[in-house]
Amino acid sequence: MVADPAVLQVLDKGYVRLRDHMGSDLTVVDAARVSFDKQSEWRKVWDAVKEAYIERLGDRDIALLHFLADYEHWSPFSHPHVMLEVKAPVMVVNQWYKHRIGSRFTEAPAVGDETFDDPWNEMSGRYVSEDLEFYQPTVSQWRSAPASRKQGSGEPVGHLTADSAWDLHERNISDCLFRYNWCIDKGIAPEQARLFLPYAAMYTKLMWTPSLYTVMRFLRLREDSHAQWEIREYAHAVRCLVEPLFPESFTAFEEVAHE
DSSP, X not given: OOOOTTEEEETTTEEEEEEEEEOXXXXXXXXXXXGGTOOOOOEEEEETTTTEEEEEOOHHHHHHHHHHHHTTOOGGGGSOEEEEEEEEEHHHHHHHHHTOOXXXXXXXXXXXXXXXXSOEEEXXXXXXXXXXXXXXXXXXXXXOOOXXXXXXXXXXXXXXXXXXXXXXXXXXXXXHHHHHHXXXXXXXXXXXXXXXXXXXXXXXXXXXXXXXXXXXXXXXXXXXXXXXXXXXXXXXXXXXXXXXXSHHHHHHHHHHHTO
């Protein structure tokens, strides 16, 4: 089977899939230049490796992207969008959701605020009661409590402790699934039967359609070394799928991030 380049596997059973996208670096430039009733065009340059002409932004347009990022003119970066399908443990999704960024370029709006620029739809445990899956870290991935509260975890625990933790987690999943399935078999609603599940470890699926700006802000927050390891793995997958679509915009944003 040929691997799908639009899908990246994450953790033991998760993934990020690029479902669709709208726009390019040129979209950002044109959104900025509309202030002067101007627009740009791709320029064709010869790529010796590919032995073909490829389309790239002109030097003035690249300079404009860096100007926009340097002076935090973020609205042009919110015109391009990507649609991502994500399968992740609930504990990762809960952190992901907290860092959705609103179109006003401030901190995330309050729940119910309609200024979100990143639609989000998630699989519901009220309706889905089959093919449940759970995150099971490998023995080497069990981590110690941190020395500082600024970190979520420390170094890996010893092999014997990790081995015991893995076994306990495996048995807990099995026991919880037995209770959950008992409830389902007895006709109890899935929305109540799920009370028996180890929810933080359970995989869920979602569709997320953020703007380019939202993606770049998400990566700034979740690729940071202080972020939980599991969500850093998802952030890396998001970057690998999205950055090639907007290479010049990412370069401009990264230079600002590291100043």
